Amino acid sequence: xxxxxQEIAGKARMAKRNLxxxxxxxKDQVLELVAESLVKEQDELLTANAKDLAAGKKKxxxxxxxxxxxLNPERISDMAEGVREVIRLPDPVGEITRMxxxxxxxxxxxxxxxxxxxxxxxxxxxxxTIEAASLCLKSGNAVILRGGAEAIRSNLALGxxxxxxxxxxxxxxHCVQVLAxxxxxxxxxxxxxxxxxxxxxxxxxxxxxxxxxxxxxxxVLKHYKGVCHxxxxxxxxLEKAKAICLNAKVQRPAVCNAMETLLVDEPIARxxxxxxxxxYKKAGVELRGCKRMLAxxxxxxxxxxxDWYAEYLDxxxxxxxxxxxxxxxxxxxxxxSDHTEAIITEDYSRAMEFVRRVDSSSVMVNASTRFSDGFxxxxxxxxxxxxxxxxxxxxxxxxxxxxxxxxxxxxxQVREK
Amino acid sequence: xxxxxQEIAGKARMAKRNLxxxxxxxKDQVLELVAESLVKEQDELLTANAKDLAAGKKKxxxxxxxxxxxLNPERISDMAEGVREVIRLPDPVGEITRMxxxxxxxxxxxxxxxxxxxxxxxxxxxxxTIEAASLCLKSGNAVILRGGAEAIRSNLALGxxxxxxxxxxxxxxHCVQVLAxxxxxxxxxxxxxxxxxxxxxxxxxxxxxxxxxxxxxxxVLKHYKGVCHxxxxxxxxLEKAKAICLNAKVQRPAVCNAMETLLVDEPIARxxxxxxxxxYKKAGVELRGCKRMLAxxxxxxxxxxxDWYAEYLDxxxxxxxxxxxxxxxxxxxxxxSDHTEAIITEDYSRAMEFVRRVDSSSVMVNASTRFSDGFxxxxxxxxxxxxxxxxxxxxxxxxxxxxxxxxxxxxxQVREK
Numbered sequence: 001x002x003x004x005x006q007e008i009a010g011k012a013r014m015a016k017r018n019l020x021x022x023x024x025x026x027k028d029q030v031l032e033l034v035a036e037s038l039v040k041e042q043d044e045l046l047t048a049n050a051k052d053l054a055a056g057k058k059k060x061x062x063x064x065x066x067x068x069x070x071l072n073p074e075r076i077s078d079m080a081e082g083v084r085e086v087i088r089l090p091d092p093v094g095e096i097t098r099m100x101x102x103x104x105x106x107x108x109x110x111x112x113x114x115x116x117x118x119x120x121x122x123x124x125x126x127x128x129t130i131e132a133a134s135l136c137l138k139s140g141n142a143v144i145l146r147g148g149a150e151a152i153r154s155n156l157a158l159g160x161x162x163x164x165x166x167x168x169x170x171x172x173x174h175c176v177q178v179l180a181x182x183x184x185x186x187x188x189x190x191x192x193x194x195x196x197x198x199x200x201x202x203x204x205x206x207x208x209x210x211x212x213x214x215x216x217x218x219x220v221l222k223h224y225k226g227v228c229h230x231x232x233x234x235x236x237x238l239e240k241a242k243a244i245c246l247n248a249k250v251q252r253p254a255v256c257n258a259m260e261t262l263l264v265d266e267p268i269a270r271x272x273x274x275x276x277x278x279x280y281k282k283a284g285v286e287l288r289g290c291k292r293m294l295a296x297x298x299x300x301x302x303x304x305x306x307d308w309y310a311e312y313l314d315x316x317x318x319x320x321x322x323x324x325x326x327x328x329x330x331x332x333x334x335x336x337s338d339h340t341e342a343i344i345t346e347d348y349s350r351a352m353e354f355v356r357r358v359d360s361s362s363v364m365v366n367a368s369t370r371f372s373d374g375f376x377x378x379x380x381x382x383x384x385x386x387x388x389x390x391x392x393x394x395x396x397x398x399x400x401x402x403x404x405x406x407x408x409x410x411x412x413q414v415r416e417k
Numbered sequence: 418x419x420x421x422x423q424e425i426a427g428k429a430r431m432a433k434r435n436l437x438x439x440x441x442x443x444k445d446q447v448l449e450l451v452a453e454s455l456v457k458e459q460d461e462l463l464t465a466n467a468k469d470l471a472a473g474k475k476k477x478x479x480x481x482x483x484x485x486x487x488l489n490p491e492r493i494s495d496m497a498e499g500v501r502e503v504i505r506l507p508d509p510v511g512e513i514t515r516m517x518x519x520x521x522x523x524x525x526x527x528x529x530x531x532x533x534x535x536x537x538x539x540x541x542x543x544x545x546t547i548e549a550a551s552l553c554l555k556s557g558n559a560v561i562l563r564g565g566a567e568a569i570r571s572n573l574a575l576g577x578x579x580x581x582x583x584x585x586x587x588x589x590x591h592c593v594q595v596l597a598x599x600x601x602x603x604x605x606x607x608x609x610x611x612x613x614x615x616x617x618x619x620x621x622x623x624x625x626x627x628x629x630x631x632x633x634x635x636x637v638l639k640h641y642k643g644v645c646h647x648x649x650x651x652x653x654x655l656e657k658a659k660a661i662c663l664n665a666k667v668q669r670p671a672v673c674n675a676m677e678t679l680l681v682d683e684p685i686a687r688x689x690x691x692x693x694x695x696x697y698k699k700a701g702v703e704l705r706g707c708k709r710m711l712a713x714x715x716x717x718x719x720x721x722x723x724d725w726y727a728e729y730l731d732x733x734x735x736x737x738x739x740x741x742x743x744x745x746x747x748x749x750x751x752x753x754s755d756h757t758e759a760i761i762t763e764d765y766s767r768a769m770e771f772v773r774r775v776d777s778s779s780v781m782v783n784a785s786t787r788f789s790d791g792f793x794x795x796x797x798x799x800x801x802x803x804x805x806x807x808x809x810x811x812x813x814x815x816x817x818x819x820x821x822x823x824x825x826x827x828x829x830q831v832r833e834k
Contacts, residue, residue, distance in 0.1 A: 017750065021774065094773070100795065106784055108794045113776050115806045194630060198806045213611060219636045219807045240829035247831035333434065342825075355824055356511070357438065359530050367523055367827030376832070377525045377823060378517065389532045389615045390636045391808040394823040406794060406811040407772055408759075410784025412657035414664035415793070 005189040008144060009196035011174040012117045016142040018172040020114060024091040026169055031134055033165035035083040038130070041161060042076050048157035049126070056150050068125050069151055079130045086134040089380045092398045093140045096407065104413055110404035114140030116198040118401065119190055121146045121212060123204040126154040132201075133162050133176045135383050139401035142175045144190065144197070149182035156180060191216040199391075201384050221396065223361075223387035225311040226256030226339035228369040231328040231354070233345035234265040238272055240366055241344040245276055247368040248342070250283045254313045256385065257340050257362075257372040261308060261318040263328045266292070269321045273297050285315045292321035308335040325350050329357055336360060338387040340372035361387050361394035422606040425561060426613035428591040429534045433559040435589040437531060441508040443586055448551055450582035452500040455547070458578060459493050465574035466543070473567050485542050486568055496547045503551040506797045509815045510557045513824065521830055527821035531557030533615040535818065536607055537800075538563045538629060540621040543571040549618075550579050550593045552800050556818035559592045561607065561614070566599035573597060608633040616808075618801050638813065640778075640804035642728040643673030643756035645786040648745040648771070650762035651682040655689055657783055658761040662693055664785040665759070667700045671730045673802065674757050674779075674789040678725060678735040680745045683709070686738045690714050702732045709738035725752040742767050746774055753777060755804040757789040778804050778811035 019027070038045070049071040056066055092112050099109030118141045120132045129145055136143035147155040159178030166173045179186055191200065194217040201221050202212040209222045230248055232241045248259035264272055269292065277297045280287060287293075288303040300319070307318040308331070322328045332341050342364035343354040351365045362372040372395065374382025379397025386392045392400040436444070455462070466488040473483055509529050516526030535558045537549045546562055553560035564572040576595030583590045596603055608617065611634040618638050619629040626639045647665055649658045665676035681690055686709065694714045697704060704710075705720040717736070724735040725748070739745045749758050759781035760771040768782045779789040789812065791799025796814025803809045809817035 020776065102793070102795055106788060106793075111772070111780075113806075213634055217630055219805065237829065243829060243831050251832055355528070355826075359437065359822060362823040362825060363528075364825040365827060366829050367825050368831045370832040371523060371825060371827075371830065372823070376519070376523075377825075378519055388636065389530075389820045391820075393820045403806045403808075403810045405776060406779040406789070408779060408781040408784050408788060408794075409772075410782060410788075412654065412660060412783050413788065414660050414785045415668055415787040 002189055005186055006193065006196075008177055008179070009117070009190060009193045012142040012144055012177060013196045015172040015174040016114065016116050016140075019137070019140050019142060019175050022171055024093075026171060027091070027137055027140070028087045030137060030165045030169045030171060031083050031087045033168055034130070034134065034162060035080040035087075037161045037165060038076055038080045038083070042073060045071060045076060045154065045157050045161075048153040052151055052153045059150070061150060065124060065150070069154070071126060071154060075127065079127050082127075082131055083134045086138050086381060089138060089398055091138065092402050097404070099407075105411065106413055107409040109407050111407045112399075112402045112404050115401055115403055117142045117144065117196060119144045119146070119197050119200045119218070121187060121200065121202045121204070121208070122148070123208070124148040124150045126151045126158060128203065129155045129158045129178065130162075132383060135381055135398060135401060137175060139398045141401055144177050144179065146179045146187055146190070152182050187212075188215055191218060194218045203384055219391070221384065221386045221388055221390075221392060223256065223337070223339060223385050225337050226258070226385075227260045227309065227311050227335060227337040228257060228340045228372075229261045229263055229332050229336060230259050230342045230344060230369065231263040231322075231325075231332075232265060232268065232272060233325065233343055233347060233350055234267040235347035235350065236265075236268065236272075236344040237346050238268070238275070241272065242276055242279060244342070244344055244366070244368045246279050246283065248370055249280070249285055249317050250315065251368070251370055253315050255370075256311075257369050258313070259317065259369050260311055261320065261331075261335070263320050263322050263331060264293070265328070266321055266323050269293070269296055273319070273321075280317065283315070285317055287317055287319055289319040290321055293319045296321075311337070325353060329354070332358055332360070339385070340364065340369045342367060342369050361385070419606055422603055423610065423613075425594055425596070426534070426607060426610045429559040429561055429594060430613045432589040432591040433531065433533050436554070436557050436559060436592050439588055441510075443588060444508070444554055444557070445504050447554060447582045447586045447588060448500050448504045450585055451547070451551065451579060452497040452504075454578045454582060455493055455497045455500070459490060462488060462493060462571065462574050465570040469568055469570045476567070478567060482541060482567070486571070488543060488571060492544065496544050499544075499548055500551045503555050503798060506555060506815055508555065509819050514821070516824075522828065523830055524826040526824050528824045529816075529819045529821050532818055532820055534559045534561065534613060536561045536563070536614050536617045536635070538604060538617065538619040538621070538625070539565070540625070541565040541567045543568045543575060545620065546572045546575045546595065547579075549800060552798050552815060552818060554592060556815045558818055561594050561596065563596045563604055563607070569599050604629075605632055608635060611635045620801055636808070638801065638803045638805055638809055640673065640754070640756060640802045642754050643675070643802075644677045644726065644728050644752060644754040645674060645757045645789075646678045646680055646749050646753060647676050647759045647761060647786065648680040648739075648742075648749075649682060649685065649689060650742065650760055650764060650767055651684040652764035652767065653682075653685065653689075653761040654763050655685070655692070658689065659693055659696060661759070661761055661783070661785045663696050663700065665787055666697070666702055666734050667732065668785070668787055670732050672787075673728075674786050675730070676734065676786050677728055678737065678748075678752070680737050680739050680748060681710070682745070683738055683740050686710070686713055690736070690738075697734065700732070702734055704734055704736055706736040707738055710736045713738075728754070742770060746771070749775055749777070756802070757781065757786045759784060759786050778802070
């Protein structure tokens, strides 16, 4: 297995050079072919997907899992549209920034280049295969894709389309490689190859990600979970607060930027919490509160210590009454996950203080945590979210799949000392 | 040992928050006190250093190693001046960039914040202790310093000055911690603590760095070696080429940005190489050439395959005649270390092609590779050089010790879908 895996990584490394010398036009041409082929060759895709679905049913996958796995003509056409959106993004590679002239006349600046080879490890949804591959190709990176075992036939069929499209444009088909094996050992081997692979992005459950971090010799960009907080300050506009707190919890509870803990400033708790609780009740949200919350909203569940750490991803919310900004920040620092936190307030100083002091990857004033997303931020795409404070922090777009090299333009300068 | 080490990392993590809420003025005040104390308390420093030197002699350290270890009043005053230079740099923390307004009226931008806790592992020179600590403090990071065993007494004495200065300004003295133990196990333990430490920077020999990468669960910024190339193109101004090639090899051969391999374009080899070789001979440089080089410069050593990979760090140079730009780039891609490469040419298209295609961390036209350095690039400082294509690539200054979080300013927006 070792040699085989090393061969895959070695091919990716060669392919990255081939992709590097291709211009934007060639990369976009590949993506256009991918978008076309997805629709044209959908019968083959659907056949492969049907086999995955049948195997999944036999294995006893949940209905939700089977739904995530399922492809149909509509979903395939959405995938193709997603690829076309990536085509329309500007190519980040080659941009020169911060060119300035040193006292000795040297011009020193930075030029954006691809990272090189990216390994993406993800779970059952086959659309991630196309999404990740298009973003990596657009940014000039070779990519090795390792999806979930449940989707292996669908992913290999998608991989075939990707390689064929590369080939048609005269590029190395190994720019995108879908791992054919579902053995765990294959990933373990890949994670040791730091001389071939520049970055690993695991997307999935906390357990998967922790395992990747533990085994990897290659830098990993990841977020374990999103325990997002909203702090409703005493100077909040309560109408705004109610709309935002409702939206952040119920609009799509199963995603990482949904609110999991609501912190309410003591002076407004008596007014705000009963009104908010009524809205949550109507929306089917179960509340788990601290003692002071329970005093104001009788009948809610008492929260345990574990609730403050919890990422429910469900219609459940932990609620705590705090005495102002300082304890709110202290709570976030202790229990937070560095994902997204918001303050709701009309007070300028406290808004600015919250923004300055809370160092989560997204910090908001008077907005729903649900906006924490590459598309919403105008990055044009999102390959994932990082809560590691290295390379990228927060939603990662195309630019985060690149790095800058230094470019130095001289006219014969030598160094004196 | 485990608990003790975890305690150190835990203290650093608490200290980073304390440092985060301190403003620029407090950080600069600490650094000013450090600069003053270095000179005022130099007797204590020199005593500690003398013990290190005595132990080193007993242990049979080389004269060069002992020299690197040695402190004297002049070197101490240089260290203090270095700290004052860091004070004069702008504080990178808090800078807001790229603030733009989304169609829904949300303002989305990025704010620069410290990475958090940095672990620096280095070898015998005690001045690295002060240099690294000042850059980490200035950028708002807590730092754990682990120097070489040979310098342990000097480093602990420097650590005392750093902690005392923090304390005097009312900051947590654990913002800088010099590891008191020289056991290797301590580092192994630290490298597992990815929940406490955000970045590891190893500075030293390739073996040390490889060990750190292998053991670390924390992202590592490093460069293994600097095998820097200069390609003298057929359209080079030979006077510039001679000056640059001499400078890049002999001005300071023991550093990572010195040239190790010279690539000469075939059409000019017959004219350029004899003249260049004469200059090298005068400077005491030993040449190891390919067959075509030996044909033009009789008497030089033949190069073996190992010479193309070699980082001599000495007055030795590998020389190869190549047939134009393509084979030059291919040679660099095969044998290079992603550190620094230069082309010498007056041809516009080939200069631009070299800059575009060679993705080393520094790419130069008509300049000595010796300029590849944070100070020379105007970064104001240098904490190290990275050839990892993640977070930072090339010389790292203060800014590379920071990351940006997203800041989102709203007026009550909620997400529709």
